[in-house]
Structures are given as structure tokens and as C-alpha cells.
Amino acid sequence: MKDLQKINKEYNCFNTICNIQEKKTGKLKDLKISVKDCICIKDIESRAGSKILEGYKPVFDATVIEKVKKEGAIIIGKTSQDEFGFGSFSTNTYNIPKNPYDKTRVCGGSSGGAASATALLDNHVAIAESTGGSIACPAAFCGVYGYTPTYGLISRYGLIDYGNSLDKIGLMAKNIKDIKRVLETIKGYDEKDSTSIKDNLKKDTKVKKIAVIKESLNVNPEIRDIVLKYVKEKYGEYDEISLPITNKYGLACYYIIAMAESSTNLAKFCGMRYGASLELKGNFDEYFSKVRTKYFEKESKRRIMLGTFARMAGYRDAYYLKAAKVRTLIINEYKKAFKKYDLLISPSMPVIAPKFSEIDKLNPLDVYMFDNLTIGPNLAGLPHLSVPIGKIKNMPIGLMIIGDHLNDYKVIENGM
Amino acid sequence: MKINKELILQVAKNARLELTEPEIKEFEKDFKDILDAFSKISEVDTKNIKESFHPIEIKNHLRKDEIKESLSQEDALKNSKHRTDIYFKGPKAI
Incomplete structure (x- = not known):
């Protein structure tokens, strides 16, 4: 734990450090597991990188956490991320992770802390989450494997939602073997998640074309x-x-749907039942507006605003329904x-991890463009894996393997 | 579509956000730039195409209507600073 604190001081990969092992036996015995901040762990502050959830300690475990605890894993902490997953560099938050290969560069996002921790730690798997590329992007920038499953394969119960039709809990590790071990433990139907699927993964891993x-x-x-x-x-x-359609219209389609869904999901944060609050003053609208205005970061406000607009009467058909x-x-x-x-194969990201000083100059639309390669498989809910395949100027690059729904084993086996 | 201060304020009101004057100006610009780029989906021919609200077909999994264990009152109230012994305390409703 002392080592972890030392690493964290240098790289900011954790928002909270803990040490939980409920059993000394099981399939994941003694495997260290880090958990993206947006996934709830009982009694451990879980705030999805947001100030509005400051102090929130869930009274329950997410299904994935319950499952890894039962198999003897050691949960070591909550990894840093863009607030609610809104970002490609993990800079839209109060605790910004640094790239293990060059501290002047970003980790990618939104699961930046997870990727940074994965590159830095041994005998470790990160439980992360992807909505539009939040696993593949940081995995590529930090030189680790990043696996995003078929939509619905891994229960989302206990995940602080970004966009319900897009969110997928996935994994990062230094090797495929560890990803497979943890996947076997956490996959499967969960009655607590209404979008959980009952289908089995296809066993065939042969690749002809x-x-x-x-x-x-x-x-x-x-x-x-x-x-x-x-x-x-x-x-x-x-x-x-x-x-052609994915390439030309995917970005717009993704951002409209993601923002529309996130603006509804974030409606529940209002300073009453959990998280940050203020003195109870004024009527409902005034109080909720004050809390939300004070605690949401800028990018969250932007997405809430654009998402609210895309769902408003008069604009809904042209934006949200058209995008669907x-x-x-x-x-x-x-x-x-x-x-x-x-x-199908593509690079995971169009560039190597940019420097912090480079992204400061970008406008929001420039930043959204970084997701162009990852949003396709995420919109379609397809399993994909970012594989570290080389380096340019000592910075890692990733290749993305995409498979058809339920062909997760084929994708993973071919990443070896 | 006209992006102006009035529209930005209406959206902010719906979203329960308060904006400062510089923020209103910034959102006006962001809305123009971003919606201009996003509007290109209007050129896609989607005649007779159904919406996808999920990437795969999601079936309704209905559970039996049985009483099960759920959050205790104490657990439900545990994370709130505004509470009595059995209720959440909220701002004025009327």
C-alpha cells in the first residue's frame, strides 16, 4: 500500500486507495484489481471523478465487484477519470493522471487512471468502462491491453451511468491471460441490469479472413x-x-446520443440524497440549480446543455431520433x-498521447474528433481489444481488433 | 435554427444550470460550432429506417412480482446531509 501511495503521488492514477480482500481463496486469489471511480464499491468513496459526488460512499457493491470479491481478488483503489467519463484525456477532473511513459503527456480517457495504473503495476487488472472509446484510447496511449466487451455481456449494475445504451464495463491488463481470467468471473446475465444479455459467447476463435x-x-x-x-x-x-457511413457520420451520431443520454442521467445529481450539497435555501429549482452549477465541471455542463437541447421539443426529431x-x-x-x-482492424488512436500543453489549445470539437476510430464499435456495441504493438519516440501505439457481437473470445485470442 | 442568448437560457433553465454572461457567450459559440458539425447527419437517407435505442436487441426481462429484500431506510438515508431520522429533507416545494 505504501508503494501504491508513492506511485500515486507521482502519477495521480488513483482517487482513492484501499485494500479489500474478502476471501483468501478463489479463482482470482491475490490478483490486484483497481476499479474505475464510476463503479460502486461498498463503503468506498465512489464519485466518477466528480465534485458533485464528493463524500458519496455506496451502500452496495456493483455486480462486478461482488463477483471479484467472491473469487479472492484484492481491490486496491478507485482510478482517476474524466468527470462521469466526459473526455478523451482524463483532464476534465480534479485529479489528472499522468502518462507512465512521459509525465508531460496525457493518459487518454476517460479511463486514464486505469491505464496508467495498469502500465505501472504488476499482477494487476483494471476494471474500467467505455462509452465511446474510454478503454481503447487510454490503453493505446499507455501501452497496455484494453478489452471492451459486447454490449450487455458484463452487468452494469452499480455503474454510475454516462449513456445507458453505450456504457460497457471492460478490462485492462498487461497480458491477455489476466483479462481472460477476470472476464470469466465477471461476465454473465444479471437480473439487476435490464440490458444484461442471456446469450452465451461464441466458442469459435478461428480466423479465416x-x-x-x-x-x-x-x-x-x-x-x-x-x-x-x-x-x-x-x-x-x-x-x-x-x-463510409460510420466514418462520415459516426462522430455526430455518437455525440448526439451520448449527450442526450448523459443529460438525463445527470438529472439525478441535485444535492439532496447523496453527494455534495449546500444549505437548503430557496425553492426546488433554485436549490438544485445552485448545487449543479457549483459542482459540475465545464465539460459536464457543456454535455448537459447540448444533450438537453437535442431532446427538446422541436429539435428532438432532427437530432436525437435522427441519430438513433x-x-x-x-x-x-x-x-x-x-x-x-x-x-476488422484499425489503429486504436490516430496519434500518440498528446502533451498536456498541446491539448490546452484545442476547442471542444477538436477534442471530440480524437474519438473517431473508437466510436464505431462502441456505437454498435461490438467487442474490441486495443493491443500494444509498438512505439514511436518511446510512446506506445495500439492496434484495435473488432469482432462481431458475442465473438469476444475470437477478439481476445487474436490479441495474443 | 437560430442559436441566441434566449435559446441558451431556455436550455440552461431546463437543465437546472445557472450561467454567467461570459458562459452564455461561450455556449452560444459552442452550440454554433458543434451543432453545425453535428447537423450533417441530416443528409443521411433514413427513410424506412427504425431507430436503434440499443446496439443489440434487448428483450424485456420481467421479474416475478414478489417482495424481496431491499435497501433499509437507514442505508437509503446514509449519504444525505439533509435528513431527519426517517425522511430526506428537501428545499421548499411551493
Whole structure:
């Protein structure tokens, strides 16, 4: 624990450090597990990187926590993240994690603390969460494996929601073996989560044909070359496939849906039943507005505002419902591709981890663009894995393997 | 669509957020830039296409209507600073 505090002082990967082991036996005996701050652990402050949840100690465990506790895992703390998952660099919060490869660079987001901790610790798996790329992005920037499951495979019960139709709890580790171990423990139907699925994962992991997503190659040329070299060496033959709707409209579709859903989810934070509060003054509206105005960070306010707008009478059809229809076309585009190919491949991120000084100059839309490669599989709820495959100027880069729904084993096995 | 101060204030009111004058100006600009970029989804032909509210088909899993153990009153109130012994205390309703 002392070592962890020392590491944390240098890299800010944890919001809270703890040491919980409920059993000394089980399949995960003595495996260290860190948990993204947005996933509830009983009696441990869980605030999703937000000031509005300051002091909130859940009175229950998330289903994933209950499961790993039963298997003897040691829970070591809550990892830092963008407030409620709103960000690609883990800078929209009060505790900003630093990249283990270069402290002047970001970890990626929103599960930045999880990725930083994974790179720094041994015998450790991070339980993280992705809405639009919050696992693949930081995993790529910090040089670790980042696995996001088929939507619904892992229970979301006890997750502080961002966007319910997009959120997925997933894993990060230094190796695939540990990801598989923890996945076997935490997956499966949960009656407490209304979007939990009962289907079993497909066992077949054989790969006959793969394709690289053509539009994803329009990235930093050094990243493109390393990705293509890796694919050629590993798979020999590959095709290129175009996903025009996903590439052109995915970003807008994703952000409209994500903001609309998050603005409804964040309506519950009002300073009454839990979290930060103020002196009870004024009527309901005045009090709630005061609390929310004081404790939400800027990016959260932006997303609440845009999401509220996208759902307002008069604009709902043109934005929210239109985006939900475009989402259908994006899902269909992937489904068609998986009729021909077992896996789709792209770089995880278009660049290496930027410096803090570089992102200060970006406007919100510039920042959203960083998610362009990860939002497709997240919108379609497809399993994907970011694999660390090389470095540029000592900074890691990731390759993303995407599979069809329920083909999580195929995705994971092929990341080895 | 016209993005102006009036619209920003209406959205902020619906979202229960108070904005300062500089914030209103900033949101006006953000709304213009971001919605302009997002509006391109209007060019997609979605005739006869149904909305996807989830990425996969979600079936209704209805549970039996049985009484089960749930949060105790004390646990439910544990995280609130505004409470009596058995109730949440809230701001004035009327």
C-alpha cells in the first residue's frame, strides 16, 4: 500500500486507495484489481471523478465487484477519470493522471487512471468502462491491453451511468491471460441490469479472413505503417474495407446520443440524497440549480446543455431520433462486414498521447474528433481489444481488433 | 435554427444550470460550432429506417412480482446531509 501511495503521488492514477480482500481463496486469489471511480464499491468513496459526488460512499457493491470479491481478488483503489467519463484525456477532473511513459503527456480517457495504473503495476487488472472509446484510447496511449466487451455481456449494475445504451464495463491488463481470467468471473446475465444479455459467447476463435478499415488509415503515417506491418506479419493476407457511413457520420451520431443520454442521467445529481450539497435555501429549482452549477465541471455542463437541447421539443426529431436512425445504419454496416470477415482492424488512436500543453489549445470539437476510430464499435456495441504493438519516440501505439457481437473470445485470442 | 442568448437560457433553465454572461457567450459559440458539425447527419437517407435505442436487441426481462429484500431506510438515508431520522429533507416545494 505504501508503494501504491508513492506511485500515486507521482502519477495521480488513483482517487482513492484501499485494500479489500474478502476471501483468501478463489479463482482470482491475490490478483490486484483497481476499479474505475464510476463503479460502486461498498463503503468506498465512489464519485466518477466528480465534485458533485464528493463524500458519496455506496451502500452496495456493483455486480462486478461482488463477483471479484467472491473469487479472492484484492481491490486496491478507485482510478482517476474524466468527470462521469466526459473526455478523451482524463483532464476534465480534479485529479489528472499522468502518462507512465512521459509525465508531460496525457493518459487518454476517460479511463486514464486505469491505464496508467495498469502500465505501472504488476499482477494487476483494471476494471474500467467505455462509452465511446474510454478503454481503447487510454490503453493505446499507455501501452497496455484494453478489452471492451459486447454490449450487455458484463452487468452494469452499480455503474454510475454516462449513456445507458453505450456504457460497457471492460478490462485492462498487461497480458491477455489476466483479462481472460477476470472476464470469466465477471461476465454473465444479471437480473439487476435490464440490458444484461442471456446469450452465451461464441466458442469459435478461428480466423479465416480479416480486413483493415480503409478510412482508419488516414492517421499519423508512422502509426499506419506499424499497424500494416503488424497485420501483414500476423495474418499474411488481408483485405481493405470501407465503412463510409460510420466514418462520415459516426462522430455526430455518437455525440448526439451520448449527450442526450448523459443529460438525463445527470438529472439525478441535485444535492439532496447523496453527494455534495449546500444549505437548503430557496425553492426546488433554485436549490438544485445552485448545487449543479457549483459542482459540475465545464465539460459536464457543456454535455448537459447540448444533450438537453437535442431532446427538446422541436429539435428532438432532427437530432436525437435522427441519430438513433443513423445508428441503425452504422450497426448494419458492421453486420454486413462481418458476413465476410472474422475481424476488422484499425489503429486504436490516430496519434500518440498528446502533451498536456498541446491539448490546452484545442476547442471542444477538436477534442471530440480524437474519438473517431473508437466510436464505431462502441456505437454498435461490438467487442474490441486495443493491443500494444509498438512505439514511436518511446510512446506506445495500439492496434484495435473488432469482432462481431458475442465473438469476444475470437477478439481476445487474436490479441495474443 | 437560430442559436441566441434566449435559446441558451431556455436550455440552461431546463437543465437546472445557472450561467454567467461570459458562459452564455461561450455556449452560444459552442452550440454554433458543434451543432453545425453535428447537423450533417441530416443528409443521411433514413427513410424506412427504425431507430436503434440499443446496439443489440434487448428483450424485456420481467421479474416475478414478489417482495424481496431491499435497501433499509437507514442505508437509503446514509449519504444525505439533509435528513431527519426517517425522511430526506428537501428545499421548499411551493
